Amino acid sequence: MQSFIKKNHKTTEAKRLTSIKTIRKAILETVSGSRKKITPIALEKIASEKHALEKKQVKSIIQGLIAKGELIYTYQYGSTFLEKSFNRPVRISKHVVIKPPENSFASKPGDVVINLAQGVSFGTGQHPTTRLAVKGIDYALKECGHFKENKKTCLLDIGTGSGILVIAAVLMGIKKGVGIDIDPCAIAEARENIKINGLEHRIDICDRAFEKIDRVFSIVTANLRYPTIKRLLPYMHETVHKKGFVVLSGIKTDEIKDLLDIYKEKNFFCRWKENEQDWVGVVFEKVV
Numbered sequence: 001m002q003s004f005i006k007k008n009h010k011t012t013e014a015k016r017l018t019s020i021k022t023i024r025k026a027i028l029e030t031v032s033g034s035r036k037k038i039t040p041i042a043l044e045k046i047a048s049e050k051h052a053l054e055k056k057q058v059k060s061i062i063q064g065l066i067a068k069g070e071l072i073y074t075y076q077y078g079s080t081f082l083e084k085s086f087n088r089p090v091r092i093s094k095h096v097v098i099k100p101p102e103n104s105f106a107s108k109p110g111d112v113v114i115n116l117a118q119g120v121s122f123g124t125g126q127h128p129t130t131r132l133a134v135k136g137i138d139y140a141l142k143e144c145g146h147f148k149e150n151k152k153t154c155l156l157d158i159g160t161g162s163g164i165l166v167i168a169a170v171l172m173g174i175k176k177g178v179g180i181d182i183d184p185c186a187i188a189e190a191r192e193n194i195k196i197n198g199l200e201h202r203i204d205i206c207d208r209a210f211e212k213i214d215r216v217f218s219i220v221t222a223n224l225r226y227p228t229i230k231r232l233l234p235y236m237h238e239t240v241h242k243k244g245f246v247v248l249s250g251i252k253t254d255e256i257k258d259l260l261d262i263y264k265e266k267n268f269f270c271r272w273k274e275n276e277q278d279w280v281g282v283v284f285e286k287v288v
Contacts (some may be wrong), residue, residue, distance in 0.1 A: 023051050023061055028070060028084065035277045037074070037081040086124055089113075092131045093138040096168055098124075101196050110142075112171045115196045116164060119189040123162035123223070132274060132281025133223045133249035134168050139272045140219060140245045140283050141172040147218060151175065156239065158210050158222040158232070163190030163203070165221045165247075170202050174219065177203040180210060216241050223249040230262065237266045240286045245271070249281040256280045 027047050031038055038046075040062070047058045062082070065071040072085035084090070089099035099105050101115040116124060123130050140146065147153045153174045157166040160179030170177045177199075181187050190205045210232060220240050222229060229248055240246055246268060251259055253275060259282070260270055268284035 020061060024065060027062060027065065031082060032084050039080060040082050043082055086126050090125060092125045093135040095138050095142050096134050112168060114164060114167050114171065116162060116193055117196060119162060121161045121186040121189045123164040128276040128279045129223050129249040130164060132276055132279060133165055133221060133247060135274060136247040136272060136281045136283045137165060137169050137221065140247060153218040155219040155221065156217040159224050160190050160205060161186050163193045166203055167193060167197055167199060170199055179205045180208050182207055211235055213239055219245045219247060221247040225250050226255040226259065233262060233266060242286055244286050246284040251280045253278050253280055
């Protein structure tokens with residue numbers, strides 16, 4: 001009888017832990033998928049209603065996620081919010097994990113681990129457009145496999161920010177990379193991140209304007225707002241090899257149709273497209 005009670009207790013405890021794990025995952029997905037920043041009170045209410053739990057129970061689970069470093073408090077305009085923390089290793093695409101340089105991570109075969117110092121430049125992985133751009137590069141290089149036999153590949157990253165996109169591409173197999181930006185702070189931070197990842201001999205960062213680039217690249221990436229992406233299209237066509245790729249992010253969902261139409265007119269075929277919140281990432285192949 002005692003043996004039966006112990007076994008039943010273990011089964012009940014296992015179910016409880018599984019349930020808590022499911023709720024934790026759902027809470028993180030709620031935070032990541034929200035179009036607006038979520039306050040602690042709003043998150044507690046959403047989770048409580050969704051999982052039929054008392055607010056005290058939900059608050060305990062949320063505090064556990066904060067203690068583990070998976071959620072973090074942020075402050076803006078006098079209000080407090082909860083957001084996904086990037087002060088720890090975080091997987092942002094099928095193969096790419098970003099982490100602070102001081103953190104360790106047990107990578108799996110095929111993982112690409114980027115050491116990224118926290119700075120003020122855009123491109124820390126926190127914004128959906130960065131994650132979509134990385135996913136697009138992941139698709140072009142890992143899923144599509146178009147450049148596997150090419151030993152002279154080179155990527156251009158327009159508005160490189162932290163350097164995350166060009167670093168990801170080189171770690172995934174692109175032989176050489178060039179990142180351009182007009183912000184001196186971004187250039188300094190990108191160079192530091194490249195040094196941290198040991199890629200100084202494969203990536204060059206400079207302040208040259210895209211319109212003045214006179215080379216042709218295997219891939220061009222740009223995480224920029226739509227008006228800029230649209231304005232750069234004529235130069236984009238001249239800068240990408242035939243059968244090369246353009247990976248774009250920073251496009252709102254109501255802008256994507258126009259983007260697809262104008263790129264199609266320039267013989268760019270859409271190979272991949274994904275949404276996150278109100279943003280869209282897209283991969284084009286230059287067919288002519």
